[in-house]
Amino acid sequence: MQRRGKQTWHFDQPVYIQGTGTAVGPEELKGPLGSYFDVTYNNLYADQDNWELAERKLMQDAVETALKNAEKKSEEMDYFFAGDLLNQIVTSNYYARELDVPYFGLFSACATVMEGLALSSLFVDSGVANYTLTAVSSHNATAERQFRYPTEFAGQRPDSSTFTVTGAGAVVVGKKQSSIKVTDATIGKVKDYGIKQPFDMGSAMAPAAADTIVTHLRETGRDQSYYDVIVTGDLSRVGSGILRKLVQDRGITLERYEDCGIMIYHQEQPVFSGGSGAACPAVVTFGHLFKEMKRGNINRMLVVATGALLSPLMIQQKESIPSIAHAVAFEREE
């Protein structure tokens, strides 16, 4: 691994994707990517007794599928990196109890998947691990009642709102050659432009995304044209527009740019400005974008997972919402 600048790691000995798994709920199943996910449920309970257990089941489904696709057993995983949106990251902690694998609990909200995948790739690259497992989850009903209002309250939401993705994504990485490799990771810094509105997380996250994208391009010495696509995690329609402006202010007009939160739902679905949640960048990257890479439609892509570090208590205390974005670059193996 070579460090490039302060924030970027370049894996000159490639780290390969060994297998991925995705599991989603009903609204994601109805969306344009519905047929690409591995495990799907037509209700928010995922055959469990409550929503928290449903979220845990989604993580289990994603992990089991990723292990199966990697042709590995859980005991072959050297380390497990996981996080989710629930207080005390309980989905991850309680699922980790089922795995007999040394565990690192992570939290960077919806940026967690790339925080975990960056650490996982570094572990494999440096020989600390042969294989690692990374997983994240989010659930619309568990997140809404924790961060805003219980859905039964039927509160009105502005159009800038995002809709938390119900799902989980998991990925196994290792040295064994495969069709997709992890080539770079850029670790983000916490940014805060003073947004205080929990119904407008896209705007809160755009500065962190802009900083990480500009830093990545500068530190790698790459032009954006190096990538077939630059993808953000869950800025949604409102945040994506702000990101374009912020990056433009630094002299870059984003050309081939997409957002997972926009891709995952049809515009006519009742999802306001688009999808969000820790699962959003995970299921779209692993379920859809990796398939596009395998098909040869994408050769190189940069995925920038964006985390709004939203806390209901801090909102009550009139604080603004800090954010962070971690980026990982993927290339198709020729």
Add this chain to the structure above:
Amino acid sequence: MQRRGKQTWHFDQPVYIQGTGTAVGPEELKGPLGSYFDVTYNNLYADQDNWELAERKLMQDAVETALKNAEKKSEEMDYFFAGDLLNQIVTSNYYARELDVPYFGLFSACATVMEGLALSSLFVDSGVANYTLTAVSSHNATAERQFRYPTEFAGQRPDSSTFTVTGAGAVVVGKKQSSIKVTDATIGKVKDYGIKQPFDMGSAMAPAAADTIVTHLRETGRDQSYYDVIVTGDLSRVGSGILRKLVQDRGITLERYEDCGIMIYHQEQPVFSGGSGAACPAVVTFGHLFKEMKRGNINRMLVVATGALLSPLMIQQKESIPSIAHAVAFEREE
């Protein structure tokens, strides 16, 4: 770095402690280690407007002291690893916003300090970083109202309760030689023996501590006599007794064993079974035990930070409390 077994890293090229900082509140100041802490407050507000801001101030004090003692500026830190007990680890996230340093948010409750220090040491060892900063915090009033009841509620507590330490600890590590080196780290697995009582976290954590200690000794091929002392984070009086029994069941009678949660308070202080909280192992290790190493009273020690992955929501849902313990070994440089 050499891997030993599945969970342990041995740093054959030593990683050194560059500087530490500790900040505590009134009850810790009154305790037997009171004079060893760098920054102390005689009230829970730490001159701030609310308890959450007080906790953030404690982290700031600890970090600024650690940087000063390391003779480094924050911009010389390559990465910042931090976590705390508050939902969405807000103390860490909001403090990270003040630092212009790439950030990894961590959560493993009171085991977070050694999760962070293990990752920090690995980063320095592998050359990913020249210097890293690790910080954790907890606050009695912010934690009690989040995890149990507001203190104003004056609920009765059983004697097995622990008392959350108000404080923060920070540490800078790097390659530059100093009087204390990090030699090994053992990454824990999540363990759960079915304890459901949030007023008895020591019992919930003892199985994780036992597993990590036994694994560390087995994987390093060391007898417990290798260490001058083995220290747990915050098992308190009740949990320490259970740990001794669980380790005894595996053929080891713990001899030179201490617990930070017992060391930090006088027995006559109103702290029930002893101290707990993410700050507990951090301030006792950095504020007291490292001084004992520098004085030559301890040459080798293993610190096992223990985290009860307690969630009020999971307790309401009748779940038990899973736990994890991460261990780091320190040696005095001859």
